[in-house]
Amino acid sequence: MTNNNLDKIKKELQKTREDLNDITSYLDDFLTFLPIAVCDLSPAGIIAQIDKSFEDVSGFGALEIVGEHLTDIFLEKSRINKILNLTKRREIVKNQEFTLIRKDKKEIIVNTFFSARKDKEGNLIGYFLGMIDISSLKELQYEMETKVEERTKELQGKIEEMEKFQKLAVGRELKMVELKEEIKKLKEELEKTKGRKI
Helix, strand or coil, rough: CHHHHHHHHHHHHHHHHHHHHHHHHHHHHHHHCCCCCEECCCCCEEEECCHHHHHHHHHHHHHHCCCCCCHHHHHHHHHHHHHHHHHHHHCCCEEEEEEEECCCCEEEHHHHHHHHECCCCCCEEEEEEEEEEEEEHHHHHHHHHHHHHHHHHHHHHHHHHHHHHHHHHHHHHHHHHHHHHHHHHHHHHHHHHHHCCC
């Protein structure tokens, strides 16, 4: 091989390294931008890698959480294992709500997305976990449900008052009709007695 060919190969290799660094930098920037916390898991459910959003949502740094089992940070431990098993078969499991236990022990609700990672032969080599903090949405939902419940009780109370008033008004109206009939009869009797003069 000549020096000229060797120089060409070195230049191509250098260009390939630069392209790879550009792609890696692009992916890092893109993943940092996304509001989705992403985690790479081993086939056994061990946390292998996390992104910046995962650190922000969980409160754990990469050095603190990598190597821990996924069930260590979720309240629903047995359900996490069931979802991992389901993901093996389905490959993707979406929109599962779990309670994440942050480093500060605060519990937050997250919406999760699981995806199986497989090699070329189709063997499971791990999982991806994506999650979004929806605790503020859940709080808003709870507040709205509470307000609707309170308003419904208030309206039910007003309906009951209206029904009582209606019964009272109908009862009064019936009594008025009854009294008018009685007055009419008394007038008729009075007229009859006036006509008879004693």
